[in-house]
Amino acid sequence: MAMFDLKDSDDVKIKDCHTKSETLVSGSGLNRLHVEGSRSGKKEISPVEKRAATAKCFSFVVRYAWQIVSGIIVAIVSTLILK
DSSP states (O other): OOHHHHHEEEEEEEEEOOSSSSOOEEEEEEEEEEHHHHBOOOOOOOOHHHHHHHHHHHHHHHHHHHHHHHHHHHHHHHHHHOO
């Protein structure tokens, strides 16, 4: 599915439009269609976005691992105290 579906249009200018769909413009009866700085197609994930996702996953794992380890320590200490 295209971002723009135009029919019987004259002098159309499209500037700086980005879409993840494969087609930017589709239609019939188009006269003088000008497209500048536009892009269609699947967006690639930048290295910065990959690092951000990795950092979020790592912080999630560390946070819950710390809670589990501290719970085990509390259980061991309380068992030793109650003996």
